[in-house]
Amino acid sequence: MFDRVLVGVDGRAGGDDAITLARALAAPGARVTLAQIYGNATWPAGAAELYLDDQRDEAQAALDEAARGWPGAATACRCAPTVGRGLHELAEERAADLLAVGSSHRGLPGRVLVGDDTRGAFNGAPCALAIAPRDYAVAERALRRIAVGYHGTPECVHALAAAREIARRTGAAVTATWVVTREDVRDAASLPVDWPLASDILVDEAQHQLDQLPDVEGVALAGGPREELRRLADDVDLLVVGSRGYGPLGRLFHGSVSSYLERHVSSPLLIVPRATDRESSDDLASGEAELAV
Numbered sequence: 691m692f693d694r695v696l697v698g699v700d701g702r703a704g705g706d707d708a709i710t711l712a713r714a715l716a717a718p719g720a721r722v723t724l725a726q727i728y729g730n731a732t733w734p735a736g737a738a739e740l741y742l743d744d745q746r747d748e749a750q751a752a753l754d755e756a757a758r759g760w761p762g763a764a765t766a767c768r769c770a771p772t773v774g775r776g777l778h779e780l781a782e783e784r785a786a787d788l789l790a791v792g793s794s795h796r797g798l799p800g801r802v803l804v805g806d807d808t809r810g811a812f813n814g815a816p817c818a819l820a821i822a823p824r825d826y827a828v829a830e831r832a833l834r835r836i837a838v839g840y841h842g843t844p845e846c847v848h849a850l851a852a853a854r855e856i857a858r859r860t861g862a863a864v865t866a867t868w869v870v871t872r873e874d875v876r877d878a879a880s881l882p883v884d885w886p887l888a889s890d891i892l893v894d895e896a897q898h899q900l901d902q903l904p905d906v907e908g909v910a911l912a913g914g915p916r917e918e919l920r921r922l923a924d925d926v927d928l929l930v931v932g933s934r935g936y937g938p939l940g941r942l943f944h945g946s947v948s949s950y951l952e953r954h955v956s957s958p959l960l961i962v963p964r965a966t967d968r969e970s971s972d973d974l975a976s977g978e979a980e981l982a983v
Contacts, residue, residue, distance in 0.1 A: 870910065931961055
């Protein structure tokens with residue numbers, strides 16, 4: 691699925707984490723670009739020219755060092771006010787279908803954490819976003835268990851298709867988790883007299899739909915999607931979620947769930963953008979999209 695991969699390299703451990711995760715997700719023979727962003731939005735007017743040459747040289751040296759570990763990978767330096775903006779621009783120019791980044795060095799080891807400026811710049815990005823937890827390169831795990839947040843929407847169907855493609859190449863098992871929320875219960879039955887019973891009925895219905903998915907273990911439960919998916923991430927090697935269901939097709943837009951997961955999960959996180967018309971057709975051909983609601 692991921693044939694054109696862009697990897698953010700920063701000369702720190704986060705760059706090694708991103709490279710390690712990108713290796714696991716990239717398709718065989720993928721065109722890979724290692725990228726480093728330099729520059730600083732806080733420089734005084736007229737002072738940037740004093741620093742740019744040195745920063746560009748340092749960035750290229752770090753990229754050359756990283757490229758020794760990935761023969762055939764291209765490199766790209768970009769001057770931009772923020773890392774997120776520079777990577778967004780490169781993803782557009784390179785027509786990337788996957789952007790892999792590491793977590794902020796301010797985050798806890800083994801946890802995902804993306805800064806606010808980076809997260810904001812990735813909104814509207816043209817590709818999937820993979821985030822490696824801090825120190826992932828040190829404690830790398832093979833992709834044996836993949837979990838997908840699923841609730842029958844086209845965005846979730848597309849995320850599941852991505853997870854199954856990764857599993858096909860890696861031999862991983864896929865679990866689709868459907869979290870029934872209090873809002874789901876409220877929408878299904880106005881002011882139900884017995885909330886637990888109404889919730890149980892929706893969980894049973896969700897489980898029935900999950901049981902129809904081929905080659906996937908389905909788990910339906912009641913709770914909060916953010917908290918349940920965060921707990922699920924503790925026991926898997928990759929968590930996959932779909933982009934928020936609005937905005938242009940083929941573009942990444944963060945919702946409240948993905949924004950929360952970007953700060954709290956312990957596994958690598960893959961956020962898949964809305965499917966294009968062609969990708970939606972491929973999902974239909976796989977026999978899964980008839981379950982979308």
